[in-house]
Amino acid sequence: MTTILLNQESVATLMQADDTKPESVVPTSPKTEIKSPVPTTPKKPGLLAVKSREFFQWIIPPMFGIGLLLVVWTVIAHQSPNLPGPVSTWHSAVQLFSHPFYDNGPNDKGIGWNIVASLERVGLGFGLAALVGIPMGFILGRFEFMSRMAAPIIGLLRPVSPLAWLPIGLLVFKMANPAAIWVIFISAIWPMIINTAVGVSKVPQDYMNVAKVLNLSEWKIVTKILFPFVLPYMMTGVRLSIGVAWLVIVAAEMLTGGVGIGFWVWDEWNNLNVEHIIIAIFVVGIVGFMLEFLLLSIAKRFSYE
Amino acid sequence: MTQDTIQNATTTVKPVAERYVQLENVNMTFVTKKGTFEALRNVDFSIQEGEFISIIGHSGCGKSTVLNLIAGLLNPTDGNIFCAGREVAGPGPERAVVFQNHSLLPWLSCFENVYLAVERVFGATEKKEALTARTKAVLELVGLTHAMDKRPNEISGGMKQRVGIARALAMEPKVLLLDEPFGALDALTRAHLQDELMGIMAKSGCTAVMVTHDVDEAVLLSDRIVMMTNGPAATVGEILSVDLARPRKRLELAEDRDYNHLRSEVLKFLYERHAKKAA
Numbered sequence: 001m002t003t004i005l006l007n008q009e010s011v012a013t014l015m016q017a018d019d020t021k022p023e024s025v026v027p028t029s030p031k032t033e034i035k036s037p038v039p040t041t042p043k044k045p046g047l048l049a050v051k052s053r054e055f056f057q058w059i060i061p062p063m064f065g066i067g068l069l070l071v072v073w074t075v076i077a078h079q080s081p082n083l084p085g086p087v088s089t090w091h092s093a094v095q096l097f098s099h100p101f102y103d104n105g106p107n108d109k110g111i112g113w114n115i116v117a118s119l120e121r122v123g124l125g126f127g128l129a130a131l132v133g134i135p136m137g138f139i140l141g142r143f144e145f146m147s148r149m150a151a152p153i154i155g156l157l158r159p160v161s162p163l164a165w166l167p168i169g170l171l172v173f174k175m176a177n178p179a180a181i182w183v184i185f186i187s188a189i190w191p192m193i194i195n196t197a198v199g200v201s202k203v204p205q206d207y208m209n210v211a212k213v214l215n216l217s218e219w220k221i222v223t224k225i226l227f228p229f230v231l232p233y234m235m236t237g238v239r240l241s242i243g244v245a246w247l248v249i250v251a252a253e254m255l256t257g258g259v260g261i262g263f264w265v266w267d268e269w270n271n272l273n274v275e276h277i278i279i280a281i282f283v284v285g286i287v288g289f290m291l292e293f294l295l296l297s298i299a300k301r302f303s304y305e
Numbered sequence: 306m307t308q309d310t311i312q313n314a315t316t317t318v319k320p321v322a323e324r325y326v327q328l329e330n331v332n333m334t335f336v337t338k339k340g341t342f343e344a345l346r347n348v349d350f351s352i353q354e355g356e357f358i359s360i361i362g363h364s365g366c367g368k369s370t371v372l373n374l375i376a377g378l379l380n381p382t383d384g385n386i387f388c389a390g391r392e393v394a395g396p397g398p399e400r401a402v403v404f405q406n407h408s409l410l411p412w413l414s415c416f417e418n419v420y421l422a423v424e425r426v427f428g429a430t431e432k433k434e435a436l437t438a439r440t441k442a443v444l445e446l447v448g449l450t451h452a453m454d455k456r457p458n459e460i461s462g463g464m465k466q467r468v469g470i471a472r473a474l475a476m477e478p479k480v481l482l483l484d485e486p487f488g489a490l491d492a493l494t495r496a497h498l499q500d501e502l503m504g505i506m507a508k509s510g511c512t513a514v515m516v517t518h519d520v521d522e523a524v525l526l527s528d529r530i531v532m533m534t535n536g537p538a539a540t541v542g543e544i545l546s547v548d549l550a551r552p553r554k555r556l557e558l559a560e561d562r563d564y565n566h567l568r569s570e571v572l573k574f575l576y577e578r579h580a581k582k583a584a
Contacts, residue, residue, distance in 0.1 A: 206404060206406060206408040207408065207410060209378055209396075209402070209404065209408065210404070210408050210410070212377075212378060212395075212396040213376060213378070213396045213397070213398065213400070213401065213402045214398055214421065214422050214425045214426075214476075215396065215397055215398055215425060216421075216425060220421075220425075224410065224413070224421060225410060228410070228412040229412075
């Protein structure tokens, strides 16, 4: 009994320690979830002991990882006086997130608006890329001639750094926002084209023989055989694409300006508000993680296995 | 017992029903990266309407190639193939195939797998209710009404192959082509399905060509057995007529002299005259 009580105490202390960490400033951060599985009713000691042990085995390694990060950060902050440590960043974050959606004109908006603006651009650029890239992947996978035709184009354009496309976008669209969306589009399209095409080309010959014997129409082949088979490959492409899109948006917005998390980082650098830059890094990381998590759960739902 | 082994099918003109499926001097050469490979040379035989034919031979003798040629999945390098008086120009639902590994689409239920075929063949002329009824009827024929809404990975290997047979039968094909249909099943399930197939074939009266490497299966099910020589450049070695009365009962045949004689004929062909060298 006493050991269990001890365990509960240590859970409570761990939670207190967690509350002081900057990661938990975002209300949707996964760290806040640890509150719910803490056992509170010590009626069945045996089960409780097992549960709490499982819980600790699950929670302790990530905790150590985050702790190590904080220690390294604190040590570096001590050496370099310009870099704020975890505590001052935390205070700054609390202040920042107390009013996430204020609006004082085009160059002074809350962090919430900046995140929303970036997500909007990523959504548009990524959505357009999916709209073009996935059908294109199907065509390339289905027709050998098209695939060989596209191979040199993809081989040449894919390794180009995303930001190299920005001047072209600015030139063509004559505006910053469409240019940023263009950069997202062109960098997010490749993983979707390539993964979809690979999936289509891997469709087992058996299934295609069934299609041939049944004399299925091209539409039926696509909807009943190709699409369900390719879906897992496609979702891998989509996940890679959204990762790339979110990576690129910060850099693109730094160059184009306006509202957005990338521009915000640049603005805070001009204000020399280093705490905010660090907060932005955490925000970008957490949003990226959540996008990935969201798409992974969608992919799991659509898997036919 | 009339046990006549013919050296090659005679080429005298016969009525269409007697050469419902006809292969005329079919050659098949594959072009691979390592050069050309002559799989079949001068394959020449015909199949009567309503007949059950087995093609037997050692592995690599091109028996599946013969089936794929009749199915239209392959085009012969040389020679002609006719089915019901028309030249085979490509795959089509009038020559339904039961694939060795069942080839069911894993994301569709058993019903949907069969329905896909039914819809393709009868969708233009029949209403949805009629198509559903057809699908249900054929699933009942193979005894799978209870597993209709399950997906292929939720049912056993024997049941999957039954769905494969149901899908082929649902198309009401002129010729049913079976490519080692029971090869991947355990012996008991295989025997069970063989019996069922015999019953279904007796009911439907459909012409069938089955590729197999199982001697008992060939003798039990077939009207004639096409025995193939070893590849490369394999051809029809002998054709054995199986004149056993139907319906055939597995247990009674086990003691039957004619059955055992036919069985040993096939075995002698495979292991004496055309023994395969150890790989």
